[in-house]
Amino acid sequence: MHIPDGYLGPVTCGVTYAVMLPVWGLASKIVKKTLNAKQVPLLAIAAAFSFVIMMFNVPIPGGTTGHAVGAVLAGILLGPWAGCIAISVALAVQALLFGDGGITALGANCFNMAFVEVFAGYYIYRIISGSSAITSGRRVVAAGIAGYAGLNIAALTAAIMFGIQPLLHKTAQGQSLYCPYGLNVAIPVMLGEHMLVFGFVEAVVTVLVVKYLQKQDPDLLKIKKEVAA
Template sequence: MHIPDGFLNAKTWVTLAVVSGFAVGVASRIASKKAGEKQIPLMGVMAAFIFAAQMLNFPVAGGTSGHFMGGVLASILLGPSMGLLVMTAVLVVQCFVFQDGGLTALGANIFNMGIIGAVLGYYLYLIFRKVGSRTIAVFAASLVSIVLAAVACSVELAISGTVPLKVALPAMAGVHVLIGIGEGLITIAALGFLGKTRPDLLEIPGGAK
């Protein structure tokens, strides 16, 4: 999911950099008004947890592997604005320190894993919560947001002429359905653990109930 340098043409990465930069700016303004004494330290904890969790890969079909993304978890606990900022912080560190994802592709990676993964994932959770239990909503939002992020990544690569859409889309979407299942199960487990050990963290203003 982390797009490296050279995979996107200039028009695509510049456009996504502008969109993501604007979104992060708006999220920062909202978070600065809403962040309280619990949200700020939790943002740091969440960023550290997601960063560490993304270092661990689990096997998927066909010899490929995937990793936890964490956008839905962050946004459910903190709200979409702070969830986006958490994902942005993780992606920036991965880019500059570990070269995981390219500098020119940073905007695209934030768009895919932050805006789609965290922000859209949050609103997907709210939609699914209206028709199902919390557990079902968490799982569905995690799965769908992962697949949509993979679809967006496929479209970006196709627009840039890197890989034909008819090749990228089924390959990315198919694998990320399985990764999304893992994402959903991990998110459910993490929220369940917090519910037993720190239930107060599930009631932080701005987060989803």
């Protein structure tokens, strides 16, 4: 889902940066208020953790592998605002140091994965888990649904970004300048692969990590209450 430079036109890149700037500003303010000085390194560690999650290849039946984004997990463990900063930092490190995901597309990538996926996943998890106990099975189900739905909603926003490029940028001769496929191709392709493969990878990782933490250290699943707005 990492969009490289060159896929999106200047309008989409500019608009997504314009949307993300106040989100980052608000996230910094809220996190500064809610996170005490002692927890500041936690943000950096969480960002590195998100980065590393993306390196784990999870086996999928059929012999292939895929990797999770970990955005919903970051939201559940840190709260949505701190999760948003952590995923944004991980994406910035990937784009700047390893050329994975673009510099001009960083706003778009952060919008999809650090904003849409984190917030959608976090609120789905909260709604489904309700006031159930930290160790209840309902939270495991909530984590799975949140992981699957969060990633697919983010895939949909990415697909819309791809699909509007031919509408926004075309020469008089009908030549596309950026991503060449319209909404009729981009949405089914992006949603298809995410609904059939990557959504399940995200769900499996989120479920198994929540389940493991419920058994080993349930207090870690309470952290979000301290740092969430």
